[in-house]
Amino acid sequence: MRTQVGIVGAGPAGLLLSHLLARAGVDSVVLEARSREYVQQRVRAGVLEHPTVELLREVGLGERLDREGMPHEGVSLRFEGEDHRIDFTDLVGRGITVYGQQEVVKDLIARRLADGGDLRFEVSDVTLDGLADSPVIGFTDADGQRQELRCDVIAGCDGFHGISRGSFAPEVFDREYPYAWLGILAKAAPTQHELAYANHANGFALYSMRSPEVTRLYLQVPPDTDLADWPDNRIWDELGIRLAAEGFTLNEGPVLEKGVTGMRSFVAEPMRHGRLFLAGDAAHIVPPTGAKGMNLAIADVRVLAEALTPYFARGDESGLDAYSDTCLRRVWRAEHFSWWMTSMLHNAPDGDPFTRRLQLSQLHYTVTSRAAATSLAENYTGLPH
Known part of the structure; x- marks a missing residue:
């Protein structure tokens, strides 16, 4: 041939x-x-x-x-129980x-x-x-x-x-991170239009979607996590805690797929x-x-x-x-x-309070500084080929 x-x-x-x-x-x-x-x-x-x-x-x-x-024209950064939207269209004119x-x-x-x-x-x-x-x-x-x-x-x-x-x-x-993502695909209609990245004292969570009927959700977990320790009800409870914000509701539904992915x-x-x-x-x-x-x-x-x-x-x-x-x-x-x-949104495995304060400082700066938010938007939506 x-x-x-x-x-x-x-x-x-x-x-x-x-x-x-x-x-x-x-x-x-x-x-x-x-x-x-x-x-x-x-x-x-x-x-x-x-x-x-x-x-x-x-x-x-x-x-x-x-x-x-x-x-999507933006994403949310969620921390300390509050949701902060990064408006891509306003900041960089694309999504x-x-x-x-x-x-x-x-x-x-x-x-x-x-x-x-x-x-x-x-x-x-x-x-x-x-x-x-x-x-x-x-x-x-x-x-x-x-x-x-x-x-x-x-x-x-x-x-x-x-x-x-x-x-x-x-x-x-090469760098391996000391945490992983427990991800699920669920037959549950999204309750909001855009992705939400949450930094919580319990760990990171991501609210995403694949279609108007299917959501994709993630929780920060240790790399050696056994899925048997995470029945569906525990996953939904933890997602509800980490993603909580005023006005936000979390639809639950049958879990179609479940897995742990190292980072x-x-x-x-x-x-x-x-x-x-x-x-x-x-x-x-x-x-x-x-x-x-x-x-x-x-x-x-x-x-x-x-x-x-x-x-x-x-x-x-x-x-x-x-x-x-x-x-x-x-x-x-x-x-x-x-x-x-990753470093801004995931909790350190040892719970180091100094690292936690640095993360919160960076998050506050990102959502209050137009320059910082623009940098996030520019990189997230993609630099020109």
Whole structure:
């Protein structure tokens, strides 16, 4: 088999890269270890930055997003029992859209298949060779046959636990946080239109939503939390305590999903090794507090597609040579913002009163200073690509 770009991973990064390349006349093959049904159903991030929404519309993927997405013009910071709204539209003239990652994946798969894209699910035993100048991807297909895909470039979009990053030895910057999120997806209509980030003496909580009928809610818990210790009634009681504010009500309903997710910051530098280019979670992880994960992946592949187009058209490698540095500038900005949001909103495990006072000071400053609120709004809604 032969193609121009071999893409490992059919998440938002790999699928969008394949779509962008097809629009530029560049061939690709996408390889994915999971089934199509699995990747279309796994629930991940749900906040799309303004530049992400603009890009999806620009490349013909905005129809269902505009019909079913939930535009938000601000968020709330909730502490000491009071709600403080950060008005994105007033501060920076743009907002965000709540539209689940799995919905973006569904849209991309449908479009790639309709356009004749080559997507291969349920592959296994993937190997990467010849990364210096003649890349080859080996894999076993869904029928159990061993295959070999020769290509000019490999895009490693296979996530944090994928094989791509392990194919070389980048410098790694890593931080694990001493807390996790217990998240639930509940069949309960949202009672407010926008997200609320709560700092409470019991710990952080996040009020979010996925649709007009489904809410997504999170509680700060220790990383070693056993879900058996958190029956549904305990979760709802704790959410009610941490999210409490004047005029706020919390709808309860059947819990559709429940899980505990650890939190870390991770960056691998460089994001390139020979003809292998990392994108998305394969190269970087951010704590979810800043809502940056999927948006960073989409920004990566936009840069990569724009670099690959002149390379295949006329052999111009300048964009490829600049790829890692270009992406990492955005990555480190997002890492800092996500760390800042996380440290401002989560309680220290040791209950240190000094740290608690610093958090409250930062929260008061953020909601009373237009300059501080603007900085939050600018970063949250997304810096220009």
